Amino acid sequence: MEKIILKDSAYSIKKGTILGIKQMTESEKLFEIALEGGKRLDHEPGQFVMVSVFGAGEIPISVSSSPANNDSFDLCVRAAGKVTNTLHKLKAGDMIGIRGPFGKGFPIGILKGNDLLIIACGLGLAPLRSLIRFVFDKRQDFGKIHILYGCRNSANMLFLDEIKEWRKRNDVYFESIVDQATPDWAGKVGLVTTLIPGIQIDPDRTFVALVGPPAVYKPAIKELLSRNVPERQILISLERHMKCGVGKCGHCQIQHLYCCQDGPVFNYEAIKHLKEAF
Amino acid sequence: MQDKQYAILWKENFNNFISSLSKLHKLAAPVFKGYNNYAFENVRSGQEIALKYIPTILPPKKFFMPVHETLLEYDFSRGLKADAVTEYEEIILFGVHTCDIAGIQCLNMVFSEHPQDQNYLIHSQNIKIIGLECNEYCDEFANCHLMNTHLPDGGYDIFFTDLGDYFIVHINTQAGEDIIKDTGFFMSAQSSHLNELASYREKKQAIFKNELPVELDLIHDLFDRSFESRIWDDLDERCLACGNCTNVCPTCYCFDIRDEINLHLTAGKRYRVWDSCQLGPFAKVAGGKNFRTTRKVRQRHRYYRKFRYPMDRFSRYFCTGCGRCSRSCMAGIRLKETLKSLIGSKEGAKA
Amino acid sequence: MGKPKVAFFDFACCEGCQLQVANMGEILLDILDIVDVVEFREVMSEKWGGELDIAIIEGSITDEHSVERIKEIRKRSGILIAYGSCATIGGVNGMKNNFDLDEIREYVYGSDFHFFPTKKTMAVHQVVKVDYSVIGCPVYIPEFVEVLKAVLQDIPYSVPDYAVCVECKQNENVCMYDKGVGCLGPVTRAGCNSWCVNNGNICYGCRGIVSGPNEKGAHDILSKYNIPLDLIKNKINMYNKCREIDQNAQ
Incomplete structure (x- = not known):
């Protein structure tokens, strides 16, 4: 050898x-x-x-x-x-x-010039913080921006210092919610999906970036569709077990797709028929 | 008239050819292991080789993609040094059946696709293939006619067909021509030999018949309709999740990547090892969520990885008809029976 | 920081797993380079009553005295490794649990059996907290070395949760079922590199049963190969009887 x-x-x-x-x-x-x-x-x-x-x-x-x-x-x-x-x-x-x-991230070229609705659940804020920071860096390239953030309780909240800044900004609508209220929490209680009906969006020009644990996708997508957001404007990041990252090892496969190369960000229209996706 | 694409090896020269070849190169060929089992192993003489053999326990993929293979070596005793590596050797495989050559062609496509897998490609470049035609079915498990892999279709350097007293040998590459020249023992093929090959192939048509009542081109449609089929529930009851079917499959290439550190915890290596979508932990993520919890959906995934998903990516089926998955399944899950059940199911009937 | 202090202790066992360490050859020298063995009855006469970084326990817990002793060792040990099938899954000692305790005591000790108190056999984790497990009868030394490295790195080691068949097939062994012999490979946890089958033996199931085994499917296979179910049940019980204690605890 x-x-x-x-x-x-x-x-x-x-x-x-x-x-x-x-x-x-x-x-x-x-x-x-x-x-x-x-x-x-x-x-x-x-x-x-x-x-x-x-x-x-x-x-x-x-x-x-x-x-x-x-x-x-x-x-x-x-x-x-x-x-x-x-x-x-x-x-x-x-x-x-x-x-x-x-892999494929959020399609910045397509998002530019449009409104953004960013929905993060739990650790889903980690990849979305990249998008949020980028959008703030290039704020003039985007229209209205909504950020909805849900997590289990206030102790699980990520990026607290930044969230304080985001709340203060007048060029972004930020709202957060927790599943379980602790004595220190004065905000809303419930699932992040319950915030969707209350926001003012123009569905035709709104792209949604949605990241959270697998259980959040179905109810969140249902809410978004009922707000008439087109399926191809709903962008979600799927979590799978990536080992090689180069579309070979098979661990992250979702039917014919390799999450590591074809995703992790997919638009809903492209994967809604995939029974293994959700 | 002579044909430069073909040569003749008389049977009495076969052992001399193998001895001569094994002196020039490392050579592996099918060897009898008892209990109707065979394996590709290193050989030095013709007597060791089983010329008539049913598919080996493991397919030749073990040479292209070793069970364990180092991908990266690192040392952090003084700063960090990390190198991607591969270990390879030149080897000739003798006696590869057409189904297994098809399997290698599938793997070549997978690992050549961007981003390329250098480790695999370097192995592949250093392996020469001498094919060997099947004159009859290996056993009842094969479905090579359905998959159209019972006849040679490239993917080899030279290819042997047994015509009784002699082998007629198709020379397909420069490396193949070198093997013919370097070993000696070969004669030029005359038109009479080619005529014998043609009439042999004609007779072969009577032996190899479509194993299932379905057209190859319609199988991916059948699978499009069968995702929710109850056939998969039956497999759930029987499958033991032992992973035999994927380990022995010539086109299964899933792997795990693991680290191994030295005892002083200063250096180590990262290696890949064959993995299987049939095993419980395969699709589990760090948080504990498992995307394929049942044996049913794991078996379904295996079948779709042979008959549906590769059609989108590589425009070819990844079943070679070798029958290994059925042969090695202790629970008696038989690929031909599964396909037959799907064809006969209510989803299949819609065709 | 000095080398971690390591001691071996034996409970109900044959000490064969410790013998594996004594016999491991060159790599033992490498191990002795990084750990300080302070007690190991099989190879040295020194004893150590003080605090330990790593306690390696061979054997199962079969009487009250052993319960007290393992608790005492646990108290003074940073890391506790259950070592070998007797310690990790109860092993062959678990066969005792097939019988009434008095009956089995009388069988072994005769009419004076009352002088020999006993308990149902337990694996070590059924008595005290176990941090790492090295399963096997005997242990497979390459796996022991991996576990030791995991201990030294302070990272978890998980025993593969799939069948011995996976490694056996990768070693290209002729399947025991092709030879017409019943083998526990399909339901036994891997990690031993199919050591027994590589050497012409069947798998005896010494590493415990995989999670969620397909029992119905396994029965079907036995009937297909005309292997009596009782034979396999007895084989499974040979090593895995103590599994019932875990199942009852759930």
């Missing part, structure tokens, strides 16, 4: 350094990463990277920062398994591996 080093392997990693870590909730941390040699990640909002924690393994994480920021990027990670728990133990200055970005 002869061993050779592959220069253009799909499995080569780029070296990333953790610049900073912010504890966001009990189980979520925000990592700021810079690639070696000042390389740019060049991602689209909604795309993901494969993150290597050496010795523990590799996992898909969606990018949380705006592509307009070139020097570094953010990953919001919940400690849920072996690799993420190990990642949570790392410190600023530690090295990780990055492959990607992979």
